[in-house]
Amino acid sequence: MKKIILLLLFPAIGISQESNLNWILAHMKDNSIESYTILNLYDNLPQNLSYTASDNVLIRTTKGSETYSYLDLLSKKSTLKSMATNVHEICHGLTGMYFFNEMDSNYIAHDSNNITSYFFISEDIIYVSIFRGDVFPSSVLKNLIPESLITSRYETYILGDSSTQEEGIIGLLDELNAYYHGTKFSFDMLPIYKTVYPDNYLNEWVMGLQSTMTAYYEFDFWIKEYLLHAKINYPELFSEIIKKGSALDIFISIREKYKTLISKYSESVKVESGKIKYYYDTEFWDSDYYKLIDRLNTDKYNSINNLLSL
Secondary structure: OHHHHHHHHOOOOOHHHHHHHHHHHHHHHHHOHHHHHHHHHHHOOOOEEEEEOOOOOEEEEEOOOOOOOOOOOOOHHHHHHHHHHHHHHHHHHHHHHHHHHHHHHOOOOOOOOOEEEEEEEEOOEEEEEEEOOOOOOHHHHHHOOOHHHOOOOHHHHHHOOOHHHHOHHHHHHHHHHHHHHHHHHHHHOHHHHHHHOOOOHHHHHHHHHHHHHHHHHHHHHHHHHHHHHHHHHOHHHHHHHOOOOOHHHHHHHHHHHHHHHHHHHHHHHHHHHOOOOOOOOOOOOOOHHHHHHHHHOOHHHHHHHHHOOO
16 A cells, blocks of 8 residues: 555656665664654645634645655665655644644634644654643743853754744744654664664764754753743743643653653664774764753753653
8 A cells, every 4th residue: 555655656756766765664664663654644644634713714734745755765875864854844744734634533622823733752642732822932032042052953943934933832842843753763773774884884873863862952951941931921821831731741741752762872872882893983962962961950940840750
């Protein structure tokens, strides 16, 4: 069945490119089933979806991209590396669109101005999210973040024109979840890196992971700053954030998955570096990690960490 879908999606690609696509999907099914599921769920959605909210407003959405739009299929190496970005981007598409699919079969009363999302975190942790609070944009954080703590993604997610502006805390969580899943795909593909890069797999694997593993600390920092600012200045918004099943619970769930992944990454690098016969010299973390780790360990976030049960 999957092969038929792929042929329909890629009528014009060459035989080698189709082979590379089938190759990576087969390895995902064996090694990274959650990444595979994200692509499959999105792939099976219709091009257009709509439903009528409780305030009688018709809401529509359309697929912004095909399931494999972000892949470079020219070689197995390029396919392997670009799939991490593809999983990240399609995770965004799933978060935005699959809510419409859920409303078709299991409608939950809400108004058209609520922020709606479908957070697929794992096979057994899914949030059909309706956020009813009035959020503030992530750009508000620019007045709270010192220059010394400006990181590589700051321009995109704190200053840039992304969903983190219009959707605030939910936009930040959407990005955190997408980074988690793209990173988890690359982590899961270690056995495939060993076959594709037999003489240098560990350097290649860590180079593909160091930045997105570090992204956890960027979003952990920004989201904690957002929560703290809301707690002090927007009590009604903060009350909505900490409601059962709302933004705080989503944050806790993604955070725990990401932290576990980082722990496994750390252990895997230690194990693999002790086995290889070639020189391994790739930095474990991106430089932004060293900017943020001391700040995150300060007492400033004690009240937020207590909510996270740390």
